[in-house]
Amino acid sequence: MTTGFEERTTVRVLLADDEMIIRVGVRAILTTDPDIEVVAEASDGRQAVELARMHRPDVALLDIRMPEMDGLTAAGELRGTNPETGVIMLTTFGEDKYIERALDQGVAGFLLKASDPRELISGVRAVADGGSCLSPLVARRLMTDLRRAPAQRGGEAEGLTGLLTQREREVLGMLGAGLSNAQIAERLHLVEGTIKTYVSAILTRLGVRNRVQAAIIAYRAGLVENDPPGPGSS
Template identity: 80%
Template sequence: MIRVLVADDETIVRAGVRAILTTEPGIEVVAEAADGREAVELARRHRPDVALLDIRMPELDGLAAAGELRTTNPDTAVIVLTTFGEDRYIERALDQGVAGFLLKASDPRDLISGVHAVAAGGACLSPLVARRLMTELRRAPSPRSAASGERVAVLSGREREVLGMLGAGLSNAEIARRMHLVEGTIKAYVSAILHRLGVRNRVQAAIVAYEAGLVNDA
C-alpha cells in the first residue's frame, strides 16, 4: 500500500485529489494539510511514501516544505502540483529533491500513475509542464547549457535519443513504441543515462536534455 500525504490550502482541491487517489486500491491517503508547515509536521507523524504538495501555500510554501522533507523524511518522495503559471519554479524545486511535477488540471490517471512512479523510486513530469519548460529554456537559455552539452557528450547516440524523448515527457512505453524496442530495453537505457549523467531521477535528466538541446530531436 502506498501511503500519501496531500497538502493544498484549498479544501476543494484536497478533496478532489483524495477522491481520485482513493479509487486506486493500492493507494491510501493518510493525511491532509492546509499549509506547508502542517504538511511537514504531518509527514513526521505519518511517514508517507509520497507527499503531494501545492506550490503556493501559507506558512511555508510547497518548495520550502519539500526542502524540509528532504531532511526530516528522506524516504518520502515529493510531487509538486502546479499550474501553468508556476512552472518557472521547476529548477528551484529540483534543488529541493522534488521527484515529480503534475498540473492540477492533469488527467486523474496521470496523478495515479505519478504516485506509483515516484513511490517506486522513479519520477513523473507532466508532458504539458515539459513543453512549457522547453519553451522557456529556448527563450532564455540557462548558463548551464554549455555544461549540459558536455555532460551528454558521454552518452551514445541511442542514449541521447532516449534522453531527448524522456525530456519531452514520454513514458518508457511511449519511447519503446517510437524506437521499436521492448519497454525493458528502454528502462535499461534510462537507468544507464541517469547513472552516466549523475542525476537522481527522470526530472533532473529532463532538465539536462532541455539545456543540451536534445528535446528538439525527440
C-alpha cells in the first residue's frame, strides 16, 4: 500500500459463483492488486448473503445464475441488509437482458466474466469508491435501449432533473459521464465529502437507488454529451 496523499484503503471483496474454476480465476485476478482482498467466497446466493452479513465486504461480486438463490435475488437482499456493500453482477455474453432487473435491485456494476482482468480490477475499485461500472458490451446494449426509448421518457427525465439545483445538475452530468466522486471533486475544486453529499441528495431527489440509475436519467435528460465510458468507470 502507498502512503501519504496517495494512500489507498484495502478493498474487501466477497466473491460468489457456483463454479469453483470461475472463483479461482477471479480471485487470482483480484489478488494481483495488493489493495484488494477477497475476504469470503460463496457457491450460492443464500450463502453469499450470509457471508456478507458476517464479513461486511466493500464489494460483492455475484454470478447471476446460482443454486438456492440466484444472484439477482441475492443482490436485492444484500442491498437491504448491507447497503454499504456495492454489488457487481458477473455475467456471460447474452445475459445482459437482466440489466433492468439488476438495476431495480440496486446493482452498481455489470461485468462480463470474459472481461479484461484490468477491467475487473478497475470495476471493483470504482464500485468501492461509490461509483459504478459497466462492461463495454453491456454499456452499448443499455445505451441502445435508451436511444430506442419513447421521446416522453426524455421529457420525464428533464422534468426530474429540473428539480435539481444547477450545481446538482452539474454533478449529475459528470456522474453520468462515468466520473468517480474523487474525479468530480477534482474538476469542481471541492472536497470529496461534499461530492458524496451532493450525490446522496441527487439520488433522493430523483427517487433512484444508485448511480447507474441516476446516470440513465442524466443521459435521457441530455446532461451527458458522450456515451458513458467502458468498464471500470465510476
